[in-house]
Amino acid sequence: MTHTVDLPAYDRAKLTPGIVHIGLGNFHRAHMAVYLDDLFAKGLAHDWAILGAGVRANDARMRDALLAQDCLSTVIELDPSGHRARRVGAMVGFIEVQPDNAALIAAMAEPAIRIVSLTVTEGGYYVDPATGRFDPTHPDIVADGANPAKPATAFGAILAALRMRKAAGVVPFTVMSCDNLPGNGHVTEAAVVGLARLSDPAFADWVQANVAFPNGMVDRITPATGPRERAMAARFGLGSDPVPVTCEPFRQWVLEDRFTAGRPPLEAVGVTLSDHVHAYEVMKIRILNGGHAIIAYPGGLMGIEYVHEAMAEPLIAGFLNKVEREEIIPIIPPVPDTDLGAYYTLIQERFSNPEVADTERRLCLDGSNRQPKFIIPSIADNLARGVVPRGLILESALWCRYCAGVADDGAVIEPNDPNWDRLQAVARAAASDPAAWLAMEDIYGAVGRDPAVIACFAGFLGDLAARGTRAVLADFIAG
Secondary structure (H helix, E strand, C coil): CCEEEECCCCCHHHCCEEEEEECCCHHHHHCHHHHHHHHHHCCCCCCCEEEEECCCHHHHHHHHHHHCCCCCEEEEEEECCEEEEEEECCEEEECCCCCCCHHHHHHHHCCCCCEEEECCCHHHHCEECCCCEECCCCHHHHHHHHCCCCCCCHHHHHHHHHHHHHHHCCCCCEEEECCCCCCHHHHHHHHHHHHHHHHCHHHHHHHHHHCCCCCEEEECCCCCCCHHHHHHHHHCCCCCCCCCEEECCCCEEEECCCCCCCCCCHHHHCCEECCCHHHHHHHHHHHHHHHHHHHHHHHHHCCCCEHHHHHHCHHHHHHHHHHHHHHHHHHCCCCCCCCHHHHHHHHHHHHCCCCCCCEHHHHHCCHHHHHHHHCHHHHHHHHHCCCCCHHHHHHHHHHHHHHCCECCCCCECCCCCCCHHHHHHHHHHHCCCCHHHHCCHHHHHHHHHCHHHHHHHHHHHHHHHHHCHHHHHHHHHHC
8 A cells, every 4th residue: 555745835934925714624634724735835826825724622632633733734634545644734834722711703794714614513502403593592692792802602703703803994804614514504694693783783784784605515524533544644754743643545525605805715625616505415415424424324333343344234224315315305405516316326425435444433423413304304305305214214213222332232432422321311211102203393393293203213212122223124124
């Protein structure tokens, strides 16, 4: 297997910051930072470098790690034909992480900063799962609404910086979400404007009228960093990096061309600028992210560690194929210049890449935030066309069984959701009252009240308890 290391093909000393990015996790460093690294290597947009930022304790640890290596990130692409390592140099600094975000606010207020981007996870936008709307009653939001001058959230800091720019007559920056959630621009706008309304409705109106929040679809599988990934970096001679990123070779970014203060020429490095982001994101969220959920929970219950191993298990691969082809792909609206069947085939190949070594446990993580975005809308769309989607409902029953905390072989499943205690209690109650699981209104909404869904779910949950995952999947695949 070949091993090469690519260094930045440009003079980093000539870069100047144009973007503040909040949330320097693996995905950002393998996605947006890589696109910018490619752009700078073409001799373009050297005034669009990244300043890293964060608002949590983990962000401070990441800051320390990256500053120790001059803000260079190791990104290793895991192609089965050969690994490729690169040192990504698109970030030129990391703002001090402070409880009141004073340094972050000051940096975002600088006129040179024209984009503030975010990867704060699907659960970081203060969305009420039951309504799909911004939740102004969340304690973090209430606290920032009461004390806007010293905000603790990313959205509060964004508002404080926008207020300073407005007062100074500086054009507002664009706020660009790079998180994997439907309508991420709309969701971000709802959070920023909704928070502003708690303290200054007139300023909220100004933000809504003057700040761009482009929607974007982002895609690249990036496993969590652990001993395997650090050992891999060491084999490239990069053993001093405690936070290397590994990822699949594939990446995609589809973005609305809506920016208040300009943007880098991202189309020069493969970003698709489109007015049809929603079509791309529905395809990706339903087929890829929904597919991840479909293979996650049976794998977790069957004691399978890695995603490629799950794809090599005929029962799981057959379950995925049946649900995707019969219940998901038929409800996906047309996508520009895209064949949905070919896209699904690509997804199967990506899931099966053994070099990525993505874990089933990572895919099982945070179902309480992911299911309402990736699975339940597909159930609702099938019901609307008069179809009871048995495979998607079986997926939900598998999630319930997983959250009860015991695998099929009796092994304990460790907590794997921010709401694990609640989920585990409801899952155990559902053993005798299956409707209790679907009655989680904030997750299932109207879907959980549908009599056909309740009956189908109860049948699958009882069957899983009586016969186990393998037998139930075999019967489902056989029809």
